[in-house]
Amino acid sequence: MSASRKLAAFRLPPLPTVGELIKLYNLRAEKQLSQNFLLDLKLTDKIVRQAGSLRDAHVCEVGPGPGGLTRSILNAGATDLLVVEKDTRFIPGLKLLSEAAPGKLRIVHGDILTYRMDRGFPSNISKPWEGDPPNLHIIGNLPFSVSTPLIIKWLEDIANRTGPFMHGRTRLTLTFQKEVAERLTASTGSKQRSRLSVMAQYLCTVRNCFTIPGRAFVPKPEVDVGVVHFTPLVQPQIQQPFKLVERVVRNIFQFRRKHCHKGVEKLFPEACRIELTQEMMQKADVDPILRPTELTIPHIRALADAYAHLCSREPSLNTYEYREELGMKHLTRQKNAPMDTLMDRASSAPPSPLQPC
Template identity: 70%
Template sequence: MFAMSITQKLSTLRLPPLPTIGEIIKLYKLKAEKQLSQNFLLDLRLTDKIVRRAGNLKDAYVCEVGPGPGGITRSLINAGVADLLVVEKDTRFIPGLMMLNEASMGKVRIVHGDILTYKMDRAFPGHLKKQWEDDVPNVHIIGNLPFNVSTPLIIKWLEHVANRSGPFVYGRTQMTLTFQKEVAERMTASTGGRQRSRLSIMCQYLCNVKNCFTIPGSAFVPKPEVDVGVVQFTPLIQPQIEQPFKLVEKVVRSVFQFRGKYCHHGVANLFPEEHRLKLTEKLLMLADVDPTRRPYELSMSHFRDLCNVYRQLCDQDPNLFSYNFREELRLKKLHRISHKTS
């Protein structure tokens, strides 16, 4: 009898229905801020599709970046995640996220902060950590990123991948994120492709990168001028270039500085003026790179060899890596200005 009464009581309990995103927007009078590159995704069929693309998230531990009014948040709750950490910079969205937390019986942990500075290495329980060589951990990063932070944020996370720090202390944490369609195409562009860029090399030397699908701009409120690509990153067990991240970044940035010119123009900017010609020729020769190739024509193995030889040259001259071509130009400009005014 006692057992039956408990059963009857439990049968009357129901989770409160989650409010629609439109209802949350109206309730809290939310409006996307253009200067913050905010665009709301209200269609739950699309937010569900993003979440499905991340894999089976039942009992997973997820960090959602920039949840805004909570479209993807709601889809993540419905996917049965074990723990959902949301990091939101804009205080206007916090009350709506708190409502979603209450409706999901406390599954949502809300952090009011900037994802660019938030430290994720202690965000989840230590027992989730896996060795780098193991399967991917049950930890995910998901988000509809504002356009103005998407590129610096992915570069920051790629550096964490290289150093196995931040969200990657748990292992090869997967990321499923949105970018402008053109940026998504750059990240996945192959050698010789029209969109091949610095971002292509930086993403692909560390991760398996998949351009999953495109969401039309008309699906967002307000409608952006571009379509949006959903991209998934899975860190590689072995990076394609085994050099420090900052060194790889410097070489790749220099090479792509003159994307439409022969690659030797960009390579030359790695070296001080007094040794530029000699060291440029030496680097290209030892790396076996044709100086008349365009940057987008260089394969990953070309960049690997360029980085390896540049590292050798830096080991021979410890001051070489600190050389900054742009700083040299800035100082020359200041010198000319001061010379004219004196």
């Protein structure tokens, strides 16, 4: 059978359009869930093409909603499509699609943030991490409210080779607010360089595919949308635990406009802050007056390695959090405030007439 005929065998039968399904089931995008529907099947086809060939692939679609992207995935030749949808209103329309593609579409009513995706696919699709990626893809038009915590969760899964990455270097093709897409793919020195840039790029090859104008969505969001493709690296560029790398990067970028040593300082308790910061910067051989946006992945790797060395020498550093110390100081000030106020009033009050001046 020719490739064109084989592809044609996967085409869905005539169905109501996505717009017609929205009217049929009286579906409205919920603002509190940051839902925006993409009805243009040319655009959903274009998103799916960024994932590469889906011929006979296993796919997990995140938040399919009314099923526009779902149709494009099925038409691209996926043999097994698992959709995870939290909103029960969309289940009837998805069941209609499932009936039109017998044996190809599985529906899970659940929250992608807690769903055990590693259990959703057979073990025989797994590939060695060092080899080619498995024929397994994660694709989704993500609600803005969950996109950042979700990609951070998946990046941690990549670092630990857990969740959907138990099967190998599973690829992801996802939508984000344009600003977030730019941060994920920002190069060293750019204004968009951020914590997300470093966390994504030390673990993956990240590609900003194209931008979808907000007017293409219903309802129209206030921002445009970027499509981003991730392929996990065989070897992460930083060989330290994810949580440790995240802590170092988070602290450095909390003062993104200041010299990088300002953020590094907050990794350490006040009593030893200056000396340990100096030791860490010297051991990493990183210029302390570089801005966070100027730090390369090798810079971050050297800083993470130096911090890990200090943590192995001083285990208490592993549990230290600057914000907790700050919170304790604030509580102490509040507790002492009444006494401080009384003492201030006493010192500023005029002398009592019953006492000698």
